[in-house]
Amino acid sequence: MYNIKKIETHGRSLRVRVDPEPEREGRPALWPSVGEYPIYDPFLYTTMTTDDERNERFRAALSQLAPDRNILDIGTGQDLLWAREGVQAGAQHALAIEVIEDAFHKAAANLSAFYPQDQITLLLGESTNLQFAPRADVCVAEIIGSLAGAEGAAAVLTDARNRHLKPGGLVVPHRAVTLAAAVRLSDLLPEQPVAFAEASLPYLRSIFDWHGMPFDVRLRVENPSAGALLSEGAPVEVLDFNGDLRTEQRRTTRLAITRPGHMDGVLTWLNLWCLPDEEPLDALHMKTNWATIYLPLFESPVPVAAGDVLELTFAATLSDDGIHPDYQLSAALHTADGREHHGALASPHHGGSFRAYSIYQRLFPTS
Structure with a gap:
């Protein structure tokens, strides 16, 4: 079960699907991704x-x-x-x-x-x-960011290396990588509704107020169910802050499905190195303020079996502010019966569509 709450933003009333249960330690929770927006508060x-x-x-x-x-x-x-x-x-x-x-x-x-x-x-x-x-x-x-480059690190630190650091100067952190794996969103939130945590609503409103209108925010999943992944994780975004740092990039990877289930998108998470030879921080498996980000690809869940392959293309291009990336995903799921299922997602830093995908239509119902 879920509740419907209303938030007001720029004179517009939005209905939001809300989890009635309070957040607690270790329980999964759905939030908007907040780190890439200037809405920081003491919490x-x-x-x-x-x-x-x-x-x-x-x-x-x-x-x-x-x-x-x-x-x-x-x-x-x-x-x-x-x-x-x-x-x-x-x-x-x-x-x-x-x-x-x-x-x-x-x-x-x-x-x-x-x-x-x-x-x-x-x-x-x-x-x-x-x-x-x-x-x-x-x-x-x-x-x-929880998506490594979401807060503009590539553009900001490229500029810092060019204008603010001495030749041979070093950047901390050393490297950040976004990994992705196939999932179904409802499996990340087992035995609870696919709905925003009530505590996240002020931040959702702040993001929309900052932009001036609602848009399809990226979905942050805190404490996702550990058994929800349908594939191993693979790098889709790589930022080498002391090496070949690129403000825009495009990568295609193949994710092999490892067990039967249903998938409708990918879960992404951060690996971070502050020094080259250390064990990386892993936001999926460690307790950290960075959370995982769910990105939808298919309008409804698609059955998968071990041996199926998701071919995923993940691109980052600079948004109109010249700092924050817009992300574009395209996917082809190749199943053992010879079928192909195609999906895509445009996830701009700001602007873009609102309620363009079925998950956002459920999270922001009109009636």
Whole structure:
């Protein structure tokens, strides 16, 4: 069972399908993907600053790379976390940049309580539009999305490497990869409705308010059922921040179905390396603020069996803001009986269609 709630956005009333059960530890929950939008609040910042899997890796990288160097922290947030951690690790100076004005003012208030203050400089704005000197030795930027590039990391860090880092300067994190596997959405949320968590509604409204109208937001699945995957995961998006970093990319991979079931889309998740030789953070198998993202491909679930193959093409192109990627997926499911099932998804960062796919028609019913 599910409830229907209403949210108001720009004078428009939207009906939203809502899970009546409260969220609790370990229970799957459906949210909009929030990280790629400027809607951060204390709750979202707290989920990041208390993420031990993430923090241990960033701290280890800074302890190795920051001593006696100048560091640049892009997206420092209200807590100036990596600027402070870099200074505590021995950096000579940290330049911290924050684009969200409310977070910047909170960071400025926090900075006044930090000693020694002259070791951190805080700037408001987009790093891609700012100019400053001298260049940094190390850039630390926690602007990685649950889809690795969703928050604009490729474009922002390409610019940082070109304009803000010294020759030979290094970026933390070192690498981010998005993996994908075949799934059915309802299997990710067993014994509960396919519906948004009630706690997510303010964020859904904030995204629509920011954009000015509703659109088909990406679907974030927290604590997905571990047994729901119908294939192994394979890389579909690769960001090498200290190597061949591309702002746009296109990859085709073949996902072999490993067990019988039904599929209607793919589940994606993040692998992240802060240092080249470490064990990666795995957002599917570790407790972290990064969650999995479900992307629909077929209007209704398609039966699959072991040995069937999903040929998936995953492309990222820059949106009209020149920073955040739009994602395009196309798929051909080859089944053992010789049939082919074709599906596709356009998932722009903002804009695009609303209720264009059956899953969004269910989540936002008109009656």
